Amino acid sequence: MVNLGKEASLIRYFCTAGYGMEQFLIDEVTKKLAAHDIERLEGKVLFSSSAHISLVKELKSAERLFLLMKRDSPLKLSAHANPARVASVLKSTLIGDLQRWTSAEVTWRRLQGVVGDKKKEESKCEEQRKVEEENVLGEDNERDFPAMKKRRKMDCEDEDVYAGTHDQDKTRPQANRHCSDPLSFRISCKCSGSVSRHLSVQEVSKVLGTSLSGQLGWKVDLRNPQIEITVYLRDDHCLLGIPLTRLPFANRRYIKTTGLRSTVAWAMAELAQIQSGSLVLDPMCGVGTILIEAAQEHKLACFLGLDIDDRQLHKASENVAFAELRDRMHLLKASSTHMPLPNASVDTVVCDLPFGKKFGTKTDMAASLPLILAEMERVLRVGGSLVLLLSPQLSCLLKKLLTPPGTQEAANQEGVQDVTSTPTQGKEPPIGLMTESCPPLSSLKHQTSLRLSLGTIDGLLHKYIKTHT
Known part of the structure; x- marks a missing residue:
């Protein structure tokens, strides 16, 4: 979660990492960022650091960097729960205290002065993402394809981006009036394990998107949002974060032709x-x-x-x-x-x-x-x-x-x-x-x-x- 404690400069982050790379990332954030409160999850590392964001974004073993919104225990949903009950559990778990969200907005706006990608990087974003996908998926042998499909289904998680509703004209609560311009947003939801059998990414996206629109006055923008809320729902954890860079860290600015990741x-x-x-x-x-x-x-x-x-x-x-x-x-x-x-x-x-x-x-x-x-x-x-x-x-x-x-x-x-x-x-x-x-x-x-x-x-x-x- 975003730190609201005594040290205003201390920020809670999490990074995604390739499987097997977690320990490298832990060692790196400890050495370079003097990070503490480090938690290791499969494919992710959570940590707190007061290091300047320009140093944080130079991590070499990480895939993506997120501002941590919330780390919670896994959802407990019954297979026979009615839609209203499911929506209530999702809302209480994912939204929680609205002060957390307004605090995150303040922190995010402060970080954007340093983290914001250049316009030329944005124009190349889609192209580089395609290159990234080819680098990741192109290293396979044909005989590994069935195993790859199974692994991607179980571990790489289903994704969905919130399509949004158009009821953002509701009266905004006092919590958001400190911002002159409401944020535009979209939601990326990733579910895996038993959670994906009881809950669709569309349901998660709808509940979270509707709540943010109605309670904070944020506006849905699927094509070019200011902010993206990423939700990870797994059998062992629930994570909410805001990506702080558009491109994966593996896209090095000093390498022209990519080879090994x-x-x-x-x-x-x-x-x-x-x-x-x-x-x-x-x-x-x-x-x-x-x-x-x-x-x-x-x-x-x-x-x-x-x-x-x-x-x-x-x-x-x-x-x-x-x-x-x-x-x-x-x-x-x-x-x-x-x-x-x-x-x-x-x-x-x-x-x-x-x-x-x-x-x-x-x-x-x-x-x-x-x-x-x-x-x-x-x-x-x-x-x-x-x-x-x-x-x-x-x-x-x-x-x-x-x-x-x-x-x-x-x-x-x-x-x-x-x-x-x-x-x-x-x-x-x-x-x-x-x-x-x-x-x-x-x-x-x-x-x-x-x-x-x-x-x-x-x-x-x-x-x-x-x-x-």
Whole structure:
């Protein structure tokens, strides 16, 4: 809720985040915003901060930023409740004290002086949203489509925007007369779980929209509202918030051509714990997203990107120039299986190995993985970190490659997530043949493994430290 306490500058926010990204967001708001009263929900993080809004809107691991209106327990509705009872419960839960809404309006108007998007961003809003949707949905394999549909139905939530009524001419209450111009608004409602079976988004939108129109005098505007009220109704929580930016944070202003989702690329760089003066290598850099995200955070490090594809290198070069990083970032055409670099010459290796329908490659990554890993280990100095983003299938293969024969139990104790039950597409090369050409990389010690949502499929994020030559 909007803070009305002793410290006027303290504001309660919440951010949405990709599944698996919540802890990165918690660490970021703690470090950068000195946030407190942090609460973690699935796909969301709530926090309070007195940091300037210009700092808050620079969060790199978040998807969207909201001014928190209300955090409440889940709705308790009977399947046989009559419409009048449902409307009463919704109104009391979602509207509550009108002072909360007038306070939120004051806070929102104050923040808009800094947060308001530029006109040129508004003109590109719809286009960038389409690009965002393609980035999220295009990373799927066809075999994952049924699972994706089920997941989207259960987790990604149904949406509806309030179509509104036209009874805004009712007498406005005293609570809204402090504002010379009434706000225009629309409602975006998202329901999931059992709530969606008992309650439609249209019902929620109608009750909330009618109440705001009648009691606060706000006016419905579906096309270009001043304010949008977002409602999340789930089995474990009820959230109301006001988006503070039009575009998702993943739409970076310093990246011209998008590749890997920027929030995930940032998380990879964060996990690597890059130090000042380090040389950071991405041996399959693509359009350079990971390196650019890392360079934005680490001003005193240098970066090298390799790729065998001329088209990718061309786009990466445009991105580097667009981000004004030519003095610290260099690109080179080279194969990840034969890197033109000396032994132990880089401090950090970060790499998103191509997989999925959108970012896949004609190269047989399962067959090439042993050689790629061997090269990464060779160029990495002792004490350096290796961060990899892999598909579940490649993660399974990685685990086998790094596990000496007969020590499977030891690998399980390390905490590497077992993904052997995940169905694979095609057959993997015999492990015995691969290990003959590339011995187990015993110098790489496992640190952590995390599962992240990449939209329609999941990826596994792994970190290793090189312990010896």
